[in-house]
Amino acid sequence: MTDVTLGSNVALAVDDGAPAIKVRGYWATVANRLRYDYVTLFFALVIVLIVLAAICAPLIAPFDPLKTSMAYRLKPIGFRNFLAGTDELGRDMLSRLIYGGRMSLLMGLIPVVTATILGGTLGVIAGFVGGRVNMLIMRTVDIFYAFPSVLLAVAISGTMGGGMSNGLIALTLVFIPPLCRVAETATTQVRNLDFVEAARASGASTSSIVVHHVLGNVLAPVFIYASSLISVAILLAAGLSFLGLGVEPPTPDWGLMLSTLRQAIYVQPYVCALPGVAIFITSLSFNLVSDGLRQAMDVRI
Amino acid sequence: MEVTSKRPKLDTVPPGDPRDRGGKIQPMLIVNALKKHFPIRGGLFNRQVGSVRAVDDVSFVVLKGETLGIVGESGCGKSTLARLLMHLIPRDSGELIFDGDGVGEERGISLRELRRNMQMVFQDSYSSLNPRLPVEDSIAYGPKVHGKSRAEAKQIARDLLTKVGLRPELFGSRYPHELSGGQKQRVNVARALALSPRMLILDEAVSALDKSIEAQVLNQLRYLKRHFNLTYVFISHDLNVVQYISDRVLVMYLGQVVEIGPVEEIYERPKHPYTRALLASRLSMDPDERIDEPPLTGDPPNPINPPSGCRFRTRCPFAEEVCAAKSPILGEWADRATHLAACHMEDATSGHSRAGRVTSESVPASLVAMA
Amino acid sequence: MWAYTARRILYAIPIAIGVTVICFCLVFLAPGDPVQMLLPPDASQADIEFLKKLYGFDQPIPVQYFKWLMRAMTGDLGVSLQTSRPVFSEVSRALSNTVIISLGAVMLAFSLAFVFGTIAAYYVGRPIDRIVTGVSVVGVSVPNYWLGIVLIIVFAVELGILPATGMGSQGSDDFSLASWSQVKYAILPTITLSMVPLGIIMRSTRAAVAEVLAHDFVQTLRAKGLSELAVLRHAVRNALPQILAVMGLQFGYLVGGSILIETIFTWPGTGFLLSKAILTRDIPVLQGAILILALCFVATNLVVDLLQTAVDPRIKRA
Numbered sequence: 001m002t003d004v005t006l007g008s009n010v011a012l013a014v015d016d017g018a019p020a021i022k023v024r025g026y027w028a029t030v031a032n033r034l035r036y037d038y039v040t041l042f043f044a045l046v047i048v049l050i051v052l053a054a055i056c057a058p059l060i061a062p063f064d065p066l067k068t069s070m071a072y073r074l075k076p077i078g079f080r081n082f083l084a085g086t087d088e089l090g091r092d093m094l095s096r097l098i099y100g101g102r103m104s105l106l107m108g109l110i111p112v113v114t115a116t117i118l119g120g121t122l123g124v125i126a127g128f129v130g131g132r133v134n135m136l137i138m139r140t141v142d143i144f145y146a147f148p149s150v151l152l153a154v155a156i157s158g159t160m161g162g163g164m165s166n167g168l169i170a171l172t173l174v175f176i177p178p179l180c181r182v183a184e185t186a187t188t189q190v191r192n193l194d195f196v197e198a199a200r201a202s203g204a205s206t207s208s209i210v211v212h213h214v215l216g217n218v219l220a221p222v223f224i225y226a227s228s229l230i231s232v233a234i235l236l237a238a239g240l241s242f243l244g245l246g247v248e249p250p251t252p253d254w255g256l257m258l259s260t261l262r263q264a265i266y267v268q269p270y271v272c273a274l275p276g277v278a279i280f281i282t283s284l285s286f287n288l289v290s291d292g293l294r295q296a297m298d299v300r301i
Numbered sequence: 302m303e304v305t306s307k308r309p310k311l312d313t314v315p316p317g318d319p320r321d322r323g324g325k326i327q328p329m330l331i332v333n334a335l336k337k338h339f340p341i342r343g344g345l346f347n348r349q350v351g352s353v354r355a356v357d358d359v360s361f362v363v364l365k366g367e368t369l370g371i372v373g374e375s376g377c378g379k380s381t382l383a384r385l386l387m388h389l390i391p392r393d394s395g396e397l398i399f400d401g402d403g404v405g406e407e408r409g410i411s412l413r414e415l416r417r418n419m420q421m422v423f424q425d426s427y428s429s430l431n432p433r434l435p436v437e438d439s440i441a442y443g444p445k446v447h448g449k450s451r452a453e454a455k456q457i458a459r460d461l462l463t464k465v466g467l468r469p470e471l472f473g474s475r476y477p478h479e480l481s482g483g484q485k486q487r488v489n490v491a492r493a494l495a496l497s498p499r500m501l502i503l504d505e506a507v508s509a510l511d512k513s514i515e516a517q518v519l520n521q522l523r524y525l526k527r528h529f530n531l532t533y534v535f536i537s538h539d540l541n542v543v544q545y546i547s548d549r550v551l552v553m554y555l556g557q558v559v560e561i562g563p564v565e566e567i568y569e570r571p572k573h574p575y576t577r578a579l580l581a582s583r584l585s586m587d588p589d590e591r592i593d594e595p596p597l598t599g600d601p602p603n604p605i606n607p608p609s610g611c612r613f614r615t616r617c618p619f620a621e622e623v624c625a626a627k628s629p630i631l632g633e634w635a636d637r638a639t640h641l642a643a644c645h646m647e648d649a650t651s652g653h654s655r656a657g658r659v660t661s662e663s664v665p666a667s668l669v670a671m672a
Numbered sequence: 673m674w675a676y677t678a679r680r681i682l683y684a685i686p687i688a689i690g691v692t693v694i695c696f697c698l699v700f701l702a703p704g705d706p707v708q709m710l711l712p713p714d715a716s717q718a719d720i721e722f723l724k725k726l727y728g729f730d731q732p733i734p735v736q737y738f739k740w741l742m743r744a745m746t747g748d749l750g751v752s753l754q755t756s757r758p759v760f761s762e763v764s765r766a767l768s769n770t771v772i773i774s775l776g777a778v779m780l781a782f783s784l785a786f787v788f789g790t791i792a793a794y795y796v797g798r799p800i801d802r803i804v805t806g807v808s809v810v811g812v813s814v815p816n817y818w819l820g821i822v823l824i825i826v827f828a829v830e831l832g833i834l835p836a837t838g839m840g841s842q843g844s845d846d847f848s849l850a851s852w853s854q855v856k857y858a859i860l861p862t863i864t865l866s867m868v869p870l871g872i873i874m875r876s877t878r879a880a881v882a883e884v885l886a887h888d889f890v891q892t893l894r895a896k897g898l899s900e901l902a903v904l905r906h907a908v909r910n911a912l913p914q915i916l917a918v919m920g921l922q923f924g925y926l927v928g929g930s931i932l933i934e935t936i937f938t939w940p941g942t943g944f945l946l947s948k949a950i951l952t953r954d955i956p957v958l959q960g961a962i963l964i965l966a967l968c969f970v971a972t973n974l975v976v977d978l979l980q981t982a983v984d985p986r987i988k989r990a
Contacts, residue, residue, distance in 0.1 A: 143690030146970045147962075148928030151946075155962045158950040159701040193428035195439070201387055202443035202496060203416030212442065216433040235815050239932050242817055243947055258818060262936070269825040276818025284813035291809075 033296040040292025043285040050282055054101035063092035065099045065252045074268045085271035087257065088264050093271060096252040097278055103164075103253040104282065107237035107246065108230055110168055115175035116226040122176070123183025124218060128191055128210055138184060144177040153236055157245045167246040171237060175229055182225045186218040220297055227290035231283040238279045254279045318365075318530055320418075320499060322410075327401045328362040329500055329532045330386070330419075335359045335395035337385055341605065351605050355381040357556040359395075363500070364637055368526070368533040370547030370564070372540060372579070374601055378556040379536045383504040386534065387421050388412060400499075417447065420493040424505040425486045430477040436488045437462070437473035443495040454495075461491035464528070465521060483514035487521065494525065500532040507542060519546055540583055544568055549637060552576050555604055555612045558631055562640030572642035574617045611645065621645075623652045677978055684974045688967060692744070695963040696737050699955060744963065750956035754948075759960035763942060767964065769839065770934070770941030773858055774926045777866035782919055785870050789877025789915075790908055796882050804874060811871020817932040820864040824936070827860060834860055837938040861937045865930060869922040876918040880911035913984035920976025924969040 034040060053060060062081065069090030077085045084093035126137040144152065156170035157163075190196060191214065199209045238255030240246040247253040249260070257275040265272045321327075336359075338352040355378045363369050373379050384390045386397065388404065396403070399418065403409035410418075423429045430439050440461055441454035449457065459469040465487040477485055486506065493501055503522070507515045523546065526533060537543050543550060543564075550567040552560040552575065560573040571577045578597035585591075599616055602608055611629050614620040623645055631643040645651035731739075743749070749759040792804035828836035835857050884890070884907045893903045931943030938944060942961055949957040 139686070140690070143687055143694065146687055146691045146973075147694075147966050148925045148969055150925075150929035150931060151962060151965055154931055154946060154950070155698055155958070156701065158946075158958060159698045159955070162950075194423045194426060195429060195431045197384075197389055198421070198423060198429070198492065199442060201389060201416060201421050202446055203413045204442070204446040208446060213431050213434075217431070231813055235813075238815055239817060242932065243935065243950065245950065255815075258815075258821065262821065265821060265825055266829055269829050273818070273822055273825060276815055276821060279815045279818060280813060283815065284809065287809060287813045 030296045034292065037292050037296065040289055040296075043288040043292075046281065046285040047289060050101055050285070051105065053098050054105055057099045057102060061092075061095035061098045063095045065091060065095040066250055067091060074264055074271065076268055077270055084274055085268060087261060087271070093274060096257060097254070097274060100252040100254045100257060100275065100278065101282070103241075103247050103251065104234055104238055104255070104279065107164070107167060107171065107241075107253075108234035108282075108286075111171035111175055111237075112226055112229050112233050114172045115179050115229075116222065118172070119176035119179030120183045120222050120226075123180040123185075123222075124187045124210070124214070126180070127184040127187025127218075128206070128214060130188075130191075134184070137180070141177045141180050144173075145181075149174045149232075149236065150239065153240060154243065154245065157240055162245040162248075164247050167237065167240050170240070170245075171233060174236070175233065178229070179222065179226060183218060183222050186221045187214060190214050190217045224290065224294045224297060227293060228287070230290065231286040234279065234283050234286065318499065321365075322400050322402060324401075325365065327365070329365045329400055330363040330534075331396070331398040332362070332386070333360050333396035333398070335382070335385060335397070336393045337381055337390070338393055353604050354556050354607060355604065356385060357607075359553075359556070359558050360631070360634075361551055361558060361561055362634060363532060363534055364549075365532055366530070367548040367637070368535055368546055370543035370550040371534065371536045371553060372538065372543050372550060373553035374538065376555075376601060376604060377553045378604075379538075379553055380504055382553070383421065383502050383534075383536055386502055387419060388415060389421075413447075417496050418498050419500045419502065420496060420498040422486075422489050422493045422501055422503045422506045425482050425489065425509045429489055430485060430492075432477055435474045435476060436480070437469070439477075440488065440492045440495050443492065447496065457495055458491070461494055462488075464494075464525065465491045467491075481514075482510050483518060486510060486514075486518055490518075490522065490525065494529065497529075498531070500534070502534045502536070504536045505538070506535070508537060508539065515542070522546065540579065552579070555601055555607055557612060558643065559613065560640075560642040561631070561634070562642075563638060566640045570640075572640065572647055573613075573644050574619055574646075575613050576642070578616075611643075619646060619653075619655060621653055627651070676981060680974065680977055680981075684970055688970050691966045691970060692741055692963065693737065695959055695966065696740055698959055698962065744960075749960035749963070752954055752957045754952050754954050754957070759956050762945065762957060763961050763964050766940060766942040766945040766961070767968075769939065770927060770930055770943065773861045773865055773933075773939060773941065774923075774930060776858060776862035777869065777926055778923055780862060781866035781869040781873060781922070784866075785873035786877055786915070789874040790881050790904070792874070792878045793881035793885060794904060796885075801878075804878065808871040808875040808878070811867050812875070814867060814871075816864055816868050817936055819867055820860070820933055820936040823860050823864055836860075837936075839938075839940055857939075861933055861939050864937075865926060865933050869926060873915070873918055873922060877911070877915050880914040881907055884908075884910045913980050916980055916983060917976065920972060920979070923976075924972040927972070928965045928969050 062083070069086070072079075072082070072086050072090045074088055075082055075086045077083070079085060082092050082094070084097060087093055087096065122137055122141075126134045147155070153167075153170045153174045156173055157166045160166040160170070196209060196213055199213050204212075237246060238253070238258070241253045241255030242259045244256075244259065247256055249256060254275040258272075258279075261272040261275070335356055337356040338354050340349040341351045341353060342349055357378075359378075359382065361369075371379055371382070381390070385392050388397075398404075399410065399415060404412060404415050430436065434442075437455065437458045440458035441451075444454040444457050445451065459473060462469040462473060467484060467487055472480070472484065472488075477488075480488065486509075489506070490501075506522075507518050510518060519542065522533070525531065533546075535543065535546055547564045549562065550560075550564050551558055552567070552573065554575050560567065560571065560576045562572075567576065568580065571580055575597075581592075581596040597616065602612065602615055608615050608625070610623075610625040610627055611617070611620070614624040617624070627645070629643045629645045629648065629651065632641040632647075634641065641647075645653035646655045649656050747760050749763070751757065752759055752762055755762065788804050788807075792801040795801050824836045827834040839857050887910075890903060890907060893906060894900075898906075927942075929943075930941060931946050933939070934941045934943035935947045942965060945957060946961050948954070949961065
């Protein structure tokens with residue numbers, strides 16, 4: 001064993017065990033996996049349509065969503081030009097549904113985005129610094145976890161008096177704890193991996209390590225979790241409006257519409273159910289797309 | 302370029318290096334009475350109820366230009382020792398002197414400077430490289446941290462990839478999951494070399510590789526050592542690998558050094574019963590030399606409550622009362638030919654019945670240790 | 673084991689305290705003077721001053737908190753602005769009503785989800801699995817308040833076999849599970865309430881059991897000649913801790929989050945009480961109800977955690 005002389009080709013040889021695969025970036029791999037996931041693609045298209053409809057509402061809505069008409073109250077689907085019927089004040093349902101998408105999307109997306117930024121930052125700090133700071137942050141987060149989300153959202157916006165901005169604040173506060181926790185767990189896991197130790201061993205500063213090594217590996221789980229929260233946010237926001245705590249009338253909003261139409265279910269049941277259908281489809285689409293994204297982004301080889 | 306395995310003769314002085322601060326004979330690293338205990342918390346209030354004595358009073362030197370192999374079973378403290386040497390975890394007590402300078406002290410070198418001189422190669426695992434960075438960027442990160450521009454750092458990375466035998470055009474922009482185990486490990490080595498260190502600590506660097514790849518990587522390491530004038534500390538549980546690559550060997554047991562000496566001495570004339578049992582448990586390729594009973598049985602005792610006196614005495618066939626009463630001393634290190642063992646049988650004044658007498662050179666295969 | 677139990681209970685105490693702090697501070701979120709929240713809008717200045725002194729609003733806030741806490745611990749949560757009845761009795765009565773449908777939803781959702789989740793995990797990839805997965809996704813995405821309305825439309829408006837709202841012709845005083853004429857009021861709310869937990873638990877069960885079935889030791893069991901049913905039993909036992917965790921969480925949500933369903937069905941539970949309190953700005957009721965519900969949630973989580981440790985020796989939460 002001790003006096004073996006080896007030729008140069010052995011010392012410098014490249015082990016060709018791995019085949020020469022085409023070099024592909026990370027996002028390209030993700031996109032490739034998604035290409036064959038028809039369910040996700042379909043519902044992503046649905047989301048795009050909903051968003052487009054909401055943005056272009058003034059262009060595509062057949063009627064003015066706020067225009068009331070005592071003569072045409074609670075007309076069924078397909079009545080004259082009212083493709084989706086009319087509500088209890090004679091306003092066109094289709095237009096109100098289209099405009100309502102704006103509110104629902106805003107109330108769903110804004111809290112999640114804000115909570116991701118705030119909660120994520122908090123979680124990364126807690127995870128990376130560890131020790132007392134971690135305990136302080138996570139215990140405080142635990143206290144908010146002691147409230148079921150619906151209850152907390154209702155409590156906060158209820159006491160603040162309702163209204164759209166209070167609803168946004170309440171929803172953001174509801175979503176910060178879970179995002180903080182996900183970020184903290186991910187950061188703690190990444191922090192203990194070998195390559196982070198190697199980065200420390202090369203003498204890098206804490207901020208450099210966090211930015212270059214930790215963040216890239218933490219963003220994925222946080223992002224995936226946040227995307228799964230969007231559907232919950234939409235449901236919760238519509239729920240708040242349903243209780244009268246979100247958007248105020250006469251602004252069209254799906255949750256609010258469900259609530260005001262409730263008395264009329266004996267008269268025009270199908271019209272009254274429509275806003276719920278809209279909420280359901282939107283929430284379902286976001287749910288399925290986030291699931292599909294999660295599967296595609298799973299980096300495990 | 303020919304790679305030979307001829308070892309430097311024991312009295313050779315290594316070639317000088319312009320980065321030397323301490324002179325040619327100054328050891329690269331002096332470790333003095335290093336200690337690291339990990340507290341164990343339990344009970345109602347998470348109080349400390351005990352401690353894991355991971356590294357307990359370890360002293361040795363690493364000479365310039367040599368490869369010091371560190372062997373031991375799992376749980377003997379090798380990895381903790383590696384991280385202590387790298388200053389990745391703080392030590393409880395003891396001295397670490399690099400090239401004559403203390404680290405972090407006034408007249409010594411700063412931690413940042415130490416980082417440029419001493420680097421670590423990790424075991425090839427899923428997490429040894431950042432899965433989100435192309436390997437080029439992983440290698441270039443170190444130089445960038447120390448002030449090189451992006452272009453310079455990338456060039457350094459490319460050069461190193463070539464040096465470790467991976468074509469940068471082909472492998473540079475790959476992600477870790479697109480590489481085989483051997484290739485990943487070469488990248489690990491390249492990353493460690495990116496800061497032009499003088500000493501590398503290799504913690505089980507080849508343990509996760511297939512045997513054929515292992516041989517390639519080992520030879521690569523030897524080539525690099527000569528090319529870059531490096532000093533290695535090679536930690537492994539694999540006795541054959543350590544024998545192949547080391548100049549001197551240090552044997553660890555339960556957080557302590559039990560034997561240290563030149564590699565031929567250790568492998569042909571081991572002094573400590575533990576070393577002897579370890580070496581005897583290597584299987585021979587000769588079917589006539591089958592052993593029926595293992596030379597070393599049982600599990601190492603708990604590092605939380607190690608046995609009193611000599612920690613190996615519960616598995617040692619030569620244990621006597623004095624072994625439980627006193628801890629054996631390793632002895633003073635003199636030069637690279639010194640061969641020391643922490644055993645009462647080596648110490649003529651210990652009171653052991655076999656003290657000072659020449660003991661047999663290898664453990665007979667029929668010798669069974671107490672569990 | 674007991675040290676862990678004690679430690680876990682000890683740990684729940686600061687959480688509970690934190691909950692009370694937040695509940696207390698809710699009052700300050702309300703626009704306007706907190707005292708005015710406690711009084712009807714036509715109160716005279718003298719009344720306001722008197723109440724201020726009585727409730728100690730002229731004291732510094734921490735003192736107010738302690739006084740409020742002390743009173744709360746004795747069961748005095750103030751008096752409803754609407755009904756002038758003690759908050760505590762209102763809430764506890766409402767809570768018992770909520771528990772009726774919550775328990776029903778729990779039993780329904782847990783059993784169905786467990787069974788179908790396991791079946792889906794066993795037949796991964798086959799049609800039954802896809803159906804189950806589809807149902808769970810729907811269950812999670814559907815707005816349960818809308819589902820309630822749909823069920824009302826189907827069963828009450830179109831078919832007319834189940835009542836749309838309320839809790840029985842006599843109200844909650846006369847409610848008993850024995851008679852159909854009373855129970856039928858509880859059916860729709862229970863089913864609606866169980867949808868979302870059904871979806872979530874079914875998904876988690878399927879994931880947990882499928883993961884365990886993929887382990888090597890399952891192959892070993894089969895190789896030993898165990899019947900498929902026995903293998904499944906083993907797998908489910910291993911997946912149980914995860915499933916229990918999700919179930920426990922959902923139970924807590926059911927108790928605390930039933931507000932929307934109860935509003936739709938005018939089921940006089942805590943959720944309905946809450947929504948009424950919001951509408952009428954009845955702050956003492958709001959505060960009291962939230963406090964009790966949140967503390968119930970904390971207690972539920974505690975019990976679930978301890979149960980989990982009993983079932984799975986591997987989990988040792990520090």
